[in-house]
Amino acid sequence: MNIDALARPEILALEPYASARRLADSAGLLLNANENPWSPNNEGTALNRYPDPQPAALKAALAGEYGVVTDHLLITRGSDEGIDLLVRAFCRPGVDRVLTCPPCFGMYALSARVQGATVIEVPLIETEAGFTGDFDTIAKSPPCKLYFLCTPNNPTGNELAADDILTLAEQVAGHGLVVVDEAYVEFGEQPSLANRAGVVPNLVVLRTLSKAYGLAGCRIGSVIAAAKIIALLRRIIAPYPLPTPAVAAAMKALSPSARKRRGKQLTTLMAEKPGLVAALGKHAAIIDVWPGAANFVLVRTVAGAGLVEAAARAGIRLRDQSAQPGLTDCVRITLGTPDENARLIAFLEEWQP
Numbered sequence: 001m002n003i004d005a006l007a008r009p010e011i012l013a014l015e016p017y018a019s020a021r022r023l024a025d026s027a028g029l030l031l032n033a034n035e036n037p038w039s040p041n042n043e044g045t046a047l048n049r050y051p052d053p054q055p056a057a058l059k060a061a062l063a064g065e066y067g068v069v070t071d072h073l074l075i076t077r078g079s080d081e082g083i084d085l086l087v088r089a090f091c092r093p094g095v096d097r098v099l100t101c102p103p104c105f106g107m108y109a110l111s112a113r114v115q116g117a118t119v120i121e122v123p124l125i126e127t128e129a130g131f132t133g134d135f136d137t138i139a140k141s142p143p144c145k146l147y148f149l150c151t152p153n154n155p156t157g158n159e160l161a162a163d164d165i166l167t168l169a170e171q172v173a174g175h176g177l178v179v180v181d182e183a184y185v186e187f188g189e190q191p192s193l194a195n196r197a198g199v200v201p202n203l204v205v206l207r208t209l210s211k212a213y214g215l216a217g218c219r220i221g222s223v224i225a226a227a228k229i230i231a232l233l234r235r236i237i238a239p240y241p242l243p244t245p246a247v248a249a250a251m252k253a254l255s256p257s258a259r260k261r262r263g264k265q266l267t268t269l270m271a272e273k274p275g276l277v278a279a280l281g282k283h284a285a286i287i288d289v290w291p292g293a294a295n296f297v298l299v300r301t302v303a304g305a306g307l308v309e310a311a312a313r314a315g316i317r318l319r320d321q322s323a324q325p326g327l328t329d330c331v332r333i334t335l336g337t338p339d340e341n342a343r344l345i346a347f348l349e350e351w352q353p
Protein backbone atom coordinates (compact mmCIF):
# COMPACT_ATOMS: atom_id res chain seq x y z
CA MET A 1 0.00 0.00 0.00
CA ASN A 2 1.35 3.39 -1.03
CA ILE A 3 0.86 5.74 1.92
CA ASP A 4 2.49 8.62 0.00
CA ALA A 5 -0.29 8.39 -2.59
CA LEU A 6 -2.90 8.81 0.16
CA ALA A 7 -1.20 11.64 2.03
CA ARG A 8 -1.79 15.31 1.26
CA PRO A 9 0.91 16.25 -1.29
CA GLU A 10 1.65 19.52 0.53
CA ILE A 11 2.51 17.56 3.71
CA LEU A 12 4.93 15.40 1.76
CA ALA A 13 6.45 18.47 0.13
CA LEU A 14 7.02 20.57 3.23
CA GLU A 15 10.27 20.77 5.14
CA PRO A 16 9.34 19.74 8.72
CA TYR A 17 10.37 22.07 11.54
CA ALA A 18 13.63 20.88 13.07
CA SER A 19 13.52 21.65 16.78
CA ALA A 20 16.69 22.08 18.83
CA ARG A 21 15.94 18.90 20.79
CA ARG A 22 15.47 16.96 17.58
CA LEU A 23 18.68 18.19 16.00
CA ALA A 24 20.84 17.49 19.06
CA ASP A 25 20.46 15.54 22.30
CA SER A 26 20.37 17.33 25.63
CA ALA A 27 23.92 16.50 26.74
CA GLY A 28 26.63 19.10 27.39
CA LEU A 29 26.13 22.87 27.41
CA LEU A 30 22.66 23.62 26.15
CA LEU A 31 23.01 26.89 24.30
CA ASN A 32 20.93 25.93 21.29
CA ALA A 33 17.27 26.48 22.28
CA ASN A 34 17.01 29.97 23.77
CA GLU A 35 15.99 28.46 27.10
CA ASN A 36 16.52 30.05 30.49
CA PRO A 37 19.53 28.38 32.18
CA TRP A 38 17.68 28.39 35.54
CA SER A 39 14.58 26.48 36.50
CA PRO A 40 11.94 28.38 38.53
CA ASN A 41 12.00 25.66 41.19
CA ASN A 42 14.65 23.57 42.86
CA GLU A 43 12.90 20.27 42.40
CA GLY A 44 15.46 18.81 40.07
CA THR A 45 13.11 18.41 37.10
CA ALA A 46 14.55 20.52 34.35
CA LEU A 47 11.41 22.44 33.52
CA ASN A 48 13.47 25.24 32.01
CA ARG A 49 14.43 22.83 29.22
CA TYR A 50 12.28 21.91 26.25
CA PRO A 51 11.22 18.28 26.53
CA ASP A 52 12.24 15.45 24.25
CA PRO A 53 9.66 15.48 21.42
CA GLN A 54 9.19 11.69 21.68
CA PRO A 55 10.89 10.48 24.89
CA ALA A 56 12.50 7.11 24.14
CA ALA A 57 11.77 5.60 27.58
CA LEU A 58 8.05 6.46 27.41
CA LYS A 59 7.85 5.31 23.83
CA ALA A 60 9.40 1.97 24.76
CA ALA A 61 7.09 1.63 27.77
CA LEU A 62 3.97 2.36 25.70
CA ALA A 63 5.10 0.08 22.88
CA GLY A 64 5.67 -2.68 25.45
CA GLU A 65 2.26 -2.03 26.99
CA TYR A 66 0.51 -2.30 23.62
CA GLY A 67 2.67 -5.13 22.23
CA VAL A 68 4.02 -3.19 19.25
CA VAL A 69 7.43 -1.99 18.04
CA THR A 70 8.42 1.60 18.73
CA ASP A 71 8.59 2.46 15.00
CA HIS A 72 4.84 1.87 14.88
CA LEU A 73 3.97 4.29 17.67
CA LEU A 74 3.65 8.06 17.97
CA ILE A 75 2.97 9.63 21.38
CA THR A 76 0.41 12.43 21.10
CA ARG A 77 -1.43 14.88 23.35
CA GLY A 78 -4.25 12.44 23.93
CA SER A 79 -6.13 10.65 21.19
CA ASP A 80 -7.68 14.01 20.34
CA GLU A 81 -4.38 15.04 18.80
CA GLY A 82 -3.97 11.69 17.04
CA ILE A 83 -7.36 12.17 15.37
CA ASP A 84 -6.48 15.71 14.33
CA LEU A 85 -3.05 14.75 12.95
CA LEU A 86 -4.57 11.97 10.84
CA VAL A 87 -7.17 14.30 9.38
CA ARG A 88 -4.63 17.03 8.65
CA ALA A 89 -2.14 14.63 7.09
CA PHE A 90 -4.58 12.81 4.81
CA CYS A 91 -7.56 15.05 3.99
CA ARG A 92 -7.38 17.78 1.38
CA PRO A 93 -9.87 20.58 2.15
CA GLY A 94 -12.89 20.46 -0.13
CA VAL A 95 -11.76 17.20 -1.74
CA ASP A 96 -11.44 14.31 0.70
CA ARG A 97 -14.00 12.50 2.84
CA VAL A 98 -14.02 11.08 6.35
CA LEU A 99 -16.51 8.43 7.47
CA THR A 100 -17.97 8.28 10.96
CA CYS A 101 -20.60 6.01 12.54
CA PRO A 102 -22.78 8.14 14.79
CA PRO A 103 -23.71 8.18 17.56
CA CYS A 104 -19.99 8.43 18.28
CA PHE A 105 -17.22 10.58 19.73
CA GLY A 106 -17.63 14.09 18.31
CA MET A 107 -13.98 14.87 17.58
CA TYR A 108 -13.82 12.78 14.37
CA ALA A 109 -16.36 15.00 12.61
CA LEU A 110 -15.13 18.19 14.24
CA SER A 111 -11.51 17.65 13.19
CA ALA A 112 -12.71 16.76 9.68
CA ARG A 113 -14.87 19.90 9.41
CA VAL A 114 -12.11 22.16 10.72
CA GLN A 115 -9.91 20.71 7.97
CA GLY A 116 -12.63 21.25 5.33
CA ALA A 117 -13.12 17.53 4.69
CA THR A 118 -16.58 16.14 3.95
CA VAL A 119 -18.09 13.96 6.66
CA ILE A 120 -20.03 10.88 5.54
CA GLU A 121 -22.16 9.42 8.30
CA VAL A 122 -23.15 5.76 8.41
CA PRO A 123 -25.15 5.47 11.65
CA LEU A 124 -24.84 2.45 13.90
CA ILE A 125 -27.84 0.13 13.69
CA GLU A 126 -29.95 -0.23 16.82
CA THR A 127 -31.12 -3.80 17.39
CA GLU A 128 -32.73 -5.63 20.29
CA ALA A 129 -29.23 -6.68 21.37
CA GLY A 130 -27.90 -3.11 21.30
CA PHE A 131 -26.00 -1.04 18.74
CA THR A 132 -23.91 -2.53 15.96
CA GLY A 133 -21.85 -1.29 13.01
CA ASP A 134 -23.43 -1.16 9.55
CA PHE A 135 -20.41 -2.56 7.71
CA ASP A 136 -22.30 -3.31 4.47
CA THR A 137 -23.31 0.34 4.09
CA ILE A 138 -19.83 1.53 5.09
CA ALA A 139 -18.27 -0.61 2.33
CA LYS A 140 -20.73 0.79 -0.24
CA SER A 141 -20.17 4.45 0.74
CA PRO A 142 -18.22 6.86 -1.48
CA PRO A 143 -14.48 6.31 -0.99
CA CYS A 144 -13.15 8.02 2.12
CA LYS A 145 -9.61 8.74 3.27
CA LEU A 146 -10.33 7.87 6.90
CA TYR A 147 -12.90 5.46 8.35
CA PHE A 148 -13.29 6.18 12.07
CA LEU A 149 -14.54 3.23 14.12
CA CYS A 150 -14.70 3.15 17.89
CA THR A 151 -14.76 -0.01 20.02
CA PRO A 152 -16.10 -0.03 22.67
CA ASN A 153 -18.00 2.90 21.23
CA ASN A 154 -18.63 6.16 23.06
CA PRO A 155 -21.51 6.70 23.96
CA THR A 156 -23.26 3.40 23.10
CA GLY A 157 -20.67 1.07 24.67
CA ASN A 158 -20.98 -1.60 21.96
CA GLU A 159 -17.94 -3.44 20.65
CA LEU A 160 -17.21 -4.07 16.98
CA ALA A 161 -16.05 -7.49 15.77
CA ALA A 162 -12.37 -7.62 14.83
CA ASP A 163 -13.24 -9.62 11.69
CA ASP A 164 -15.57 -6.85 10.45
CA ILE A 165 -12.90 -4.21 11.05
CA LEU A 166 -10.18 -6.20 9.28
CA THR A 167 -12.47 -7.01 6.35
CA LEU A 168 -13.24 -3.30 5.96
CA ALA A 169 -9.51 -2.52 6.02
CA GLU A 170 -9.07 -4.95 3.13
CA GLN A 171 -12.03 -3.52 1.21
CA VAL A 172 -10.79 0.10 1.39
CA ALA A 173 -7.06 -0.64 1.13
CA GLY A 174 -6.73 1.16 -2.21
CA HIS A 175 -7.93 4.52 -0.96
CA GLY A 176 -8.34 4.78 2.81
CA LEU A 177 -7.19 4.06 6.34
CA VAL A 178 -9.36 2.38 8.97
CA VAL A 179 -8.82 4.15 12.28
CA VAL A 180 -9.91 2.15 15.32
CA ASP A 181 -10.34 4.27 18.42
CA GLU A 182 -9.74 1.97 21.40
CA ALA A 183 -10.02 4.60 24.14
CA TYR A 184 -12.11 2.18 26.27
CA VAL A 185 -10.63 -1.16 25.20
CA GLU A 186 -9.16 -1.91 28.65
CA PHE A 187 -12.68 -2.06 30.13
CA GLY A 188 -14.05 -4.54 27.58
CA GLU A 189 -13.61 -8.21 26.83
CA GLN A 190 -12.32 -7.95 23.28
CA PRO A 191 -8.56 -7.85 22.66
CA SER A 192 -6.96 -4.76 21.17
CA LEU A 193 -6.11 -4.66 17.48
CA ALA A 194 -2.92 -2.70 18.26
CA ASN A 195 -0.65 -5.55 17.22
CA ARG A 196 -2.37 -5.71 13.81
CA ALA A 197 -1.79 -2.01 13.09
CA GLY A 198 1.44 -1.72 11.16
CA VAL A 199 1.00 -5.31 9.97
CA VAL A 200 -2.24 -4.49 8.16
CA PRO A 201 -0.84 -1.48 6.29
CA ASN A 202 -3.98 0.70 6.36
CA LEU A 203 -5.05 -0.07 9.93
CA VAL A 204 -4.46 2.61 12.58
CA VAL A 205 -5.22 2.11 16.27
CA LEU A 206 -5.61 4.90 18.81
CA ARG A 207 -4.89 4.20 22.48
CA THR A 208 -4.94 6.59 25.42
CA LEU A 209 -3.85 6.84 29.04
CA SER A 210 -6.89 9.06 29.76
CA LYS A 211 -9.39 6.38 30.71
CA ALA A 212 -8.33 3.09 32.34
CA TYR A 213 -4.91 4.51 33.27
CA GLY A 214 -6.47 7.50 35.06
CA LEU A 215 -4.31 10.14 33.38
CA ALA A 216 -6.78 12.34 31.49
CA GLY A 217 -5.04 15.38 32.96
CA CYS A 218 -1.71 14.42 31.39
CA ARG A 219 -2.91 14.22 27.78
CA ILE A 220 -0.97 11.15 26.65
CA GLY A 221 -2.25 9.13 23.71
CA SER A 222 -0.71 6.87 21.10
CA VAL A 223 -1.21 6.47 17.39
CA ILE A 224 -0.22 2.95 16.36
CA ALA A 225 0.28 2.37 12.64
CA ALA A 226 2.72 1.43 9.90
CA ALA A 227 6.08 3.22 10.21
CA LYS A 228 5.33 5.24 7.04
CA ILE A 229 2.16 6.67 8.61
CA ILE A 230 3.97 7.46 11.87
CA ALA A 231 6.74 9.25 9.95
CA LEU A 232 4.14 11.29 8.05
CA LEU A 233 2.39 12.40 11.26
CA ARG A 234 5.73 13.36 12.79
CA ARG A 235 6.14 15.88 9.97
CA ILE A 236 3.22 17.92 11.30
CA ILE A 237 3.06 17.30 15.05
CA ALA A 238 4.01 20.28 17.25
CA PRO A 239 7.75 20.47 18.02
CA TYR A 240 7.38 19.72 21.75
CA PRO A 241 3.98 18.16 22.32
CA LEU A 242 4.68 16.33 25.58
CA PRO A 243 5.23 18.36 28.77
CA THR A 244 7.95 17.01 31.08
CA PRO A 245 5.61 16.48 34.11
CA ALA A 246 3.09 14.61 31.93
CA VAL A 247 5.81 12.28 30.64
CA ALA A 248 7.04 11.61 34.20
CA ALA A 249 3.48 10.83 35.37
CA ALA A 250 2.94 8.51 32.41
CA MET A 251 6.17 6.62 33.20
CA LYS A 252 4.96 6.14 36.78
CA ALA A 253 1.54 4.96 35.61
CA LEU A 254 3.21 2.28 33.49
CA SER A 255 5.32 0.93 36.35
CA PRO A 256 4.64 -2.59 37.72
CA SER A 257 3.29 -1.24 41.05
CA ALA A 258 0.89 1.13 39.26
CA ARG A 259 -0.22 -1.74 37.03
CA LYS A 260 -1.09 -3.82 40.09
CA ARG A 261 -3.05 -0.92 41.62
CA ARG A 262 -4.82 -0.25 38.33
CA GLY A 263 -5.86 -3.89 38.01
CA LYS A 264 -7.55 -3.71 41.42
CA GLN A 265 -9.19 -0.36 40.62
CA LEU A 266 -10.57 -1.64 37.33
CA THR A 267 -11.97 -4.73 39.02
CA THR A 268 -13.67 -2.55 41.65
CA LEU A 269 -14.95 -0.12 39.01
CA MET A 270 -16.43 -2.76 36.73
CA ALA A 271 -17.92 -4.70 39.67
CA GLU A 272 -20.06 -1.60 40.25
CA LYS A 273 -21.72 -1.80 36.87
CA PRO A 274 -24.28 -4.60 37.47
CA GLY A 275 -25.67 -2.78 40.53
CA LEU A 276 -26.02 0.48 38.65
CA VAL A 277 -27.55 -1.24 35.62
CA ALA A 278 -30.05 -3.03 37.87
CA ALA A 279 -31.03 0.23 39.58
CA LEU A 280 -31.45 1.97 36.24
CA GLY A 281 -33.44 -0.95 34.82
CA LYS A 282 -35.95 -0.75 37.68
CA HIS A 283 -36.65 2.96 37.25
CA ALA A 284 -40.08 3.76 35.85
CA ALA A 285 -38.79 6.73 33.83
CA ILE A 286 -35.91 4.83 32.20
CA ILE A 287 -36.93 3.09 29.00
CA ASP A 288 -33.68 1.50 27.80
CA VAL A 289 -30.36 0.69 29.42
CA TRP A 290 -27.27 -0.14 27.37
CA PRO A 291 -24.64 -1.45 29.83
CA GLY A 292 -21.94 -1.57 27.14
CA ALA A 293 -18.35 -2.74 27.52
CA ALA A 294 -16.82 0.49 28.85
CA ASN A 295 -16.77 2.53 32.08
CA PHE A 296 -20.15 4.10 31.36
CA VAL A 297 -23.77 3.17 30.82
CA LEU A 298 -26.16 4.74 28.33
CA VAL A 299 -29.85 5.11 29.16
CA ARG A 300 -32.94 6.32 27.33
CA THR A 301 -35.37 8.08 29.61
CA VAL A 302 -38.71 9.79 29.24
CA ALA A 303 -36.93 13.13 29.78
CA GLY A 304 -33.17 13.16 29.08
CA ALA A 305 -32.54 16.86 29.61
CA GLY A 306 -34.75 16.76 32.72
CA LEU A 307 -32.65 13.97 34.22
CA VAL A 308 -29.40 15.82 33.52
CA GLU A 309 -30.78 19.06 35.03
CA ALA A 310 -32.22 17.36 38.12
CA ALA A 311 -28.93 15.50 38.67
CA ALA A 312 -26.99 18.76 38.33
CA ARG A 313 -29.21 20.33 41.00
CA ALA A 314 -28.26 17.40 43.23
CA GLY A 315 -24.58 18.02 42.50
CA ILE A 316 -24.20 15.15 40.03
CA ARG A 317 -22.99 15.76 36.50
CA LEU A 318 -24.31 13.46 33.78
CA ARG A 319 -23.92 13.84 30.01
CA ASP A 320 -26.96 14.53 27.84
CA GLN A 321 -26.62 12.68 24.51
CA SER A 322 -29.87 13.95 22.95
CA ALA A 323 -28.06 15.86 20.21
CA GLN A 324 -26.61 12.64 18.78
CA PRO A 325 -28.52 10.96 15.94
CA GLY A 326 -30.87 8.30 17.29
CA LEU A 327 -30.25 9.22 20.94
CA THR A 328 -33.15 11.52 21.78
CA ASP A 329 -33.58 11.63 25.58
CA CYS A 330 -30.46 9.52 26.11
CA VAL A 331 -28.02 10.18 28.93
CA ARG A 332 -24.52 8.79 29.46
CA ILE A 333 -23.54 7.92 33.03
CA THR A 334 -19.88 7.32 33.88
CA LEU A 335 -19.06 4.79 36.60
CA GLY A 336 -17.58 6.44 39.68
CA THR A 337 -16.30 5.14 42.99
CA PRO A 338 -18.64 2.85 44.97
CA ASP A 339 -19.63 5.89 47.12
CA GLU A 340 -20.31 8.05 44.09
CA ASN A 341 -22.40 5.33 42.46
CA ALA A 342 -24.36 4.90 45.69
CA ARG A 343 -25.08 8.65 45.70
CA LEU A 344 -26.26 8.46 42.12
CA ILE A 345 -28.54 5.51 42.87
CA ALA A 346 -29.97 7.34 45.90
CA PHE A 347 -30.66 10.36 43.69
CA LEU A 348 -32.35 8.16 41.06
CA GLU A 349 -34.62 6.61 43.69
CA GLU A 350 -35.95 10.11 44.39
CA TRP A 351 -36.01 11.38 40.80
CA GLN A 352 -39.33 11.71 39.06
CA PRO A 353 -39.49 13.46 35.68
Ligand SMILES: Cc1ncc(COP(=O)(O)O)c(C=O)c1O
Binding pocket: 077, 078, 079, 080, 081, 105, 150, 153, 154, 181, 183, 207, 208, 209, 210, 216, 219, 220, 221
Ligand atom coordinates in the same frame (compact mmCIF):
# COMPACT_ATOMS: atom_id res chain seq x y z
C1 LIG B 1 -13.90 7.51 21.99
C2 LIG B 1 -12.97 8.53 22.50
N1 LIG B 1 -11.84 8.74 21.84
C3 LIG B 1 -10.95 9.66 22.26
C4 LIG B 1 -11.20 10.43 23.36
C5 LIG B 1 -10.21 11.46 23.76
O1 LIG B 1 -9.20 10.85 24.44
P1 LIG B 1 -7.92 11.65 24.92
O2 LIG B 1 -8.18 12.10 26.30
O3 LIG B 1 -6.83 10.63 24.82
O4 LIG B 1 -7.71 12.80 23.98
C6 LIG B 1 -12.37 10.24 24.09
C7 LIG B 1 -12.65 11.08 25.27
O5 LIG B 1 -13.67 11.07 25.88
C8 LIG B 1 -13.28 9.27 23.63
O6 LIG B 1 -14.43 9.05 24.27
